[in-house]
Amino acid sequence: xxVKKAKKKMTNRERSEFLWGWxxxxxxxxxxxxxxxxxxxxxxxQSFFKTGSFGRGNIFVGLxxxxxxxxxxxxxxxxxxxxxxxxxxxxxxxxxxxxxxVMLNQKMRGRSVYRxxxxxxxxxxxxxxxxxxKWLYNSEFGLLNHLLEAIGxxxxxxxxxxxxxxxxxxxxxxxxxxxxxxxxxxxxxxEIPKDYYEAAEIDGANAVTQFFKITLPLISPxxxxxxxxxxxxxxxxxxxxxxxxxxxxxxxxxxxxxxxxFYRYAFVENNKGYGSAIIVLLLCIIxxxxxxxxxxxEKWVHYN
Amino acid sequence: MKxxxxxxxxxxxxxxxxxxxxxxxxxxxxxxxxxxxxxxxTQMNPFIIFPSQWRTQAFANVVRKMDFxxxxxxxxxxxxxxxxxxxxxxxxxxxxxxRLKFKGRDLCFxxxxxxxxxxxxxxxIPQYLMVSKLGMLNTIFSLIFPGLVTAFGTFLMRQxxxxxxxxxxxxxRLDGCNIGQTFLYVMMPLTKSSMVALxxxxxxxxxxxxxWPLIANTNQQSMPLAAGxxxxxxxxxxxxxxxxxxxLIACIPMLVLYLLFQRHFIEGIATSGGKL
Numbered sequence: 001x002x003v004k005k006a007k008k009k010m011t012n013r014e015r016s017e018f019l020w021g022w023x024x025x026x027x028x029x030x031x032x033x034x035x036x037x038x039x040x041x042x043x044x045x046q047s048f049f050k051t052g053s054f055g056r057g058n059i060f061v062g063l064x065x066x067x068x069x070x071x072x073x074x075x076x077x078x079x080x081x082x083x084x085x086x087x088x089x090x091x092x093x094x095x096x097x098x099x100x101x102v103m104l105n106q107k108m109r110g111r112s113v114y115r116x117x118x119x120x121x122x123x124x125x126x127x128x129x130x131x132x133x134k135w136l137y138n139s140e141f142g143l144l145n146h147l148l149e150a151i152g153x154x155x156x157x158x159x160x161x162x163x164x165x166x167x168x169x170x171x172x173x174x175x176x177x178x179x180x181x182x183x184x185x186x187x188x189x190x191e192i193p194k195d196y197y198e199a200a201e202i203d204g205a206n207a208v209t210q211f212f213k214i215t216l217p218l219i220s221p222x223x224x225x226x227x228x229x230x231x232x233x234x235x236x237x238x239x240x241x242x243x244x245x246x247x248x249x250x251x252x253x254x255x256x257x258x259x260x261x262f263y264r265y266a267f268v269e270n271n272k273g274y275g276s277a278i279i280v281l282l283l284c285i286i287x288x289x290x291x292x293x294x295x296x297x298e299k300w301v302h303y304n
Numbered sequence: 305m306k307x308x309x310x311x312x313x314x315x316x317x318x319x320x321x322x323x324x325x326x327x328x329x330x331x332x333x334x335x336x337x338x339x340x341x342x343x344x345x346t347q348m349n350p351f352i353i354f355p356s357q358w359r360t361q362a363f364a365n366v367v368r369k370m371d372f373x374x375x376x377x378x379x380x381x382x383x384x385x386x387x388x389x390x391x392x393x394x395x396x397x398x399x400x401x402x403r404l405k406f407k408g409r410d411l412c413f414x415x416x417x418x419x420x421x422x423x424x425x426x427x428x429i430p431q432y433l434m435v436s437k438l439g440m441l442n443t444i445f446s447l448i449f450p451g452l453v454t455a456f457g458t459f460l461m462r463q464x465x466x467x468x469x470x471x472x473x474x475x476x477r478l479d480g481c482n483i484g485q486t487f488l489y490v491m492m493p494l495t496k497s498s499m500v501a502l503x504x505x506x507x508x509x510x511x512x513x514x515x516w517p518l519i520a521n522t523n524q525q526s527m528p529l530a531a532g533x534x535x536x537x538x539x540x541x542x543x544x545x546x547x548x549x550x551x552l553i554a555c556i557p558m559l560v561l562y563l564l565f566q567r568h569f570i571e572g573i574a575t576s577g578g579k580l
Contacts, residue, residue, distance in 0.1 A: 014405075020483035021406035028397035029412055031453030036419045039430035046429060100323065103316050110317070116566055117324045120331070123562040123569065127514055127533035128551035132330045135337065135544050141346045143333055150351075175327070180573065187574035236423050239514045243534065259425055259515075267519050272429050279425050286423055 040283075047276035058273070065277035074253065075261065075278060079285070081166060082257040086234040088170035089177075094226060096174070097181030102215060104182070105189040115186075119179030126176070130243030133172045134159065137244075159244055165251035172240050177233075181226055188222030189215070220301045228293055235286055238263065258282045334555075338362055338548040345544050362545035363553070369546075370536055371524065372553050378521075379528040381444045383507045386451035390506045391499060393453045398461025399487050403473065413462075419455035425515070432519055442523040450516055451509070457502050464498035465491065501572030504565075511558055529554040 047065050049058035069075055100118060104111055121129060136143050137158035145155045158168040192215065200210050216223075238259040245252050256264075258278055266275025337345050339362070340355040366372075400406075401413050427450070435446045468491065476486040510528075517531035524535065536550045562569050 016483055017404045018406040020487075021400045021404040021409060024396040024400035024404070024487075025409075025412055027393045028453045028458055029415070031393065032415060032419060032455060034434075035431060035450065035452060036422075036427050036455070037415060039427040040422065042430040043426050100320070103320060108313070108316075110320075112566075114320050114324055115570060116563075117327050119570055120327065120559070120562070123508065123558045124555045125514075125530050125533065125551075125558075126512055127530045127537075128334075128555050129330070131533065131537055131547050131551050132334045135548065136330060136333060138544075141348070141544075143329070146351050175330070179327075183570050183574050232421065232423070236425065238425075242514070242518075243537065259423070262425055263515060263518075266429055267432075276429060279423065279429075282423050283426055286421070290421055 043276045044280055046273055047280050049273045051270060051272045061273070065274050068274065069277050069281060074256075075258070075281070077253060078256050078258050078261045079281070081255055082235055082237065082259075082282075084166050085170050085173070085237050085255075085257065086231060088167060089173040089234045089237075090227065090230045092170070093174045093177045093181055093230065094223070097178050097226075098185050098219075098223075100178070100182045101185035101189055102211065105186060115179075115183070117179075118182055121176045121178075122180045124176075126239035127243055129172065129176055130240045133168075133175075133240075134244045137168055160249055160251050162251040162254035165245065165249075165255045169237070169240050169244065169255060172244075173234065173237065177230070181230070184222055184226055185219065188219045192218045217302045221303060224293075224297050224301045228290065231289060231293070232286055235282065235289075334548045334551055337544055338552050340545050342543055342545055362543075362549040365543075366536070366546045366550045366553070369540070370532055370550065372529075372532070372550075374525060375527060375529045375532040375554070376557070378444065378447065378526060379511060382447035382451075382528055383510045385444065385448035386454075386510050387503050387506045389448065389452050390454045390457045390502055394457035394461045394502060395492060395495070395499065396487070397458045398463075399465050399491060401458065402462040402465030403468075403491070404483070416455045416458050420459065428516065428519065431516075435520055442521050442526040444526070446520040447510075447517060447526070447528060449520070450513075451506065454506065457506065460502055460505070461495065461498060464495040468494055497568075497572070497575070500568050501575065504569055504572050508558075 046058070048060060048062060050061045050064065051058060100114075104114055139145060139155060139157050139160065142158070144158065148155060156164060159165050196214050196218070197210060200214060205213065235257075236259050237257045241255055241257055241260050242263070245255050258281065262275050262278045262282070264275075265271045265278060336354060339358045339360070340352070341359060341361065344352055344355055397416075401409060401416070431450055435441055435449055438445075440446050440449075472490055472494075473486055476490045481489065512530065514530045514534065517528050518534060521527050521531060524532070527535065533550060533554055537547060540546055
């Protein structure tokens with residue numbers, strides 16, 4: 001009798017958890033479905049259509065957009081540009097951030113001031129950041145070229161030299177995101193027990209050994225999180241290109257990213273079908289890289 | 305031994321100060337340029353660092369050309385709308401995902417995680433078409449629209465609820481609270497700091513987003529600051545004092561908030577791990 005009652009109570013509890021649970025997630029799930037999940041399929045669907053001009057609606061073209069995509073050298077160049085940008089931005093923003101975090105991870109004077117300064121770009125609108133850097137990079141009157149001249153070096157065409165512009169863009173990205181990565185690493189470093197270092201000190205390990213043998217392995221879960229999110233974010237670079245590289249800039253073909261091309265096709269040239277195909281390509285690339293990273297993490301991420 | 309320690313410290317400070325100066329140069333240059341005249345800003349020989357006189361002409365010009373009050377209001381309404389939506393939807397969903405066991409939960413949560421991995425541009429065309437069909441382009445609603453729900457916020461709040469001790473709910477239940485009451489009176493008040501982080505994240509996402517307003521709010525009367533700056537640059541691409549004045553006007557409110565509530569900004573991100 002008692003057992004039965006308890007069982008009934010359990011199912012009551014279960015039922016109420018089920019009802020409340022669904023009630024609580026319903027707004028989020030409904031919104032997520034309408035705003036995100038269904039749109040993914042709509043975008044994929046759209047990529048099989050050609051947007052008719054003058055409101056003629058969509059014309060089914062099958063794989064036409066993808067055929068065009070694979071033959072479009074501008075798309076491949078944009079993919080290359082995107083990857084090049086990510087290959088510069090991600091490692092540098094992470095390495096600099098981790099060095100800063102290790103230096104700031106102890107009681108010292110000015111610690112919170114440093115932290116505040118390094119984090120500051122994170123609260124600025126990227127549109128404003130891009131304008132300031134564009135001005136710093138200005139080839140005639142920009143501060144950077146003035147400084148180069150002052151020390152006797154030749155001027156650099158920071159944003160109009162096709163060979164250099166992607167690095168200039170990556171520098172803006174690095175500058176913008178260092179503080180954010182640093183704060184995440186600082187949080188990760190705080191988790192490492194102090195006695196690990198004391199033990200290492202007794203064993204005579206120097207600071208460099210300690211960094212590679214203790215800090216790096218123990219911070220690897222944070223590192224993994226930062227790498228995953230930074231890679232995904234850097235592959236979506238758009239704001240700085242849109243704001244800094246003008247339409248007539250000779251460096252545009254060598255800097256425009258996939259997202260920039262997507263924006264141009266979908267919303268400037270109003271070819272939503274082709275735009276969709278471009279963004280589906282980016283989706284596939286991000287998925288591939290993320291899955292690969294998930295697999296690779298077993299090799300280097302240490303969870304205790 | 306002590307001497308070596310001091311040397312270490314000194315080198316570290318030198319390094320950190322150089323880094324800090326590099327981080328600050330763009331801000332300093334933005335401010336200095338904003339107070340110069342155009343000819344001062346583009347003067348070559350001698351090259352000028354400080355304006356000869358701190359003029360506010362560029363600010364006056366830029367405010368005349370662009371209705372910054374309107375941009376502020378639009379941005380503020382967008383941020384408020386998004387924060388209200390995020391708090392209402394993400395706290396409840398976060399609690400359910402973190403604390404309740406029910407059929408379908410894990411599948412739904414994997415959709416939340418999936419959303420966070422996908423490039424956001426993949427939602428944009430359908431979202432644009434939806435808003436356009438509703439006839440709501442160029443409204444505050446269209447600015448809020450992509451932020452009606454937040455996968456990242458849901459994830460953040462779930463983490464917060466998972467971190468709370470278990471016996472709290474048990475005690476509330478023994479006192480006769482149902483799940484809704486337990487959530488509202490016992491659990492939610494304990495996640496205040498995460499809710500602050502949620503608010504800050506939501507505000508920053510909205511404030512920093514450029515592509516969506518470029519698409520959905522092309523009318524100057526309904527733009528947020530980010531799109532306004534893009535428009536400003538399009539119109540006055542070479543008048544740098546004015547562009548810097550505009551940038552400064554757009555950045556100042558968030559910078560001031562940041563300087564005032566620095567701890568919340570940084571700790572919110574540190575404890576929740578973020579995606580910006």
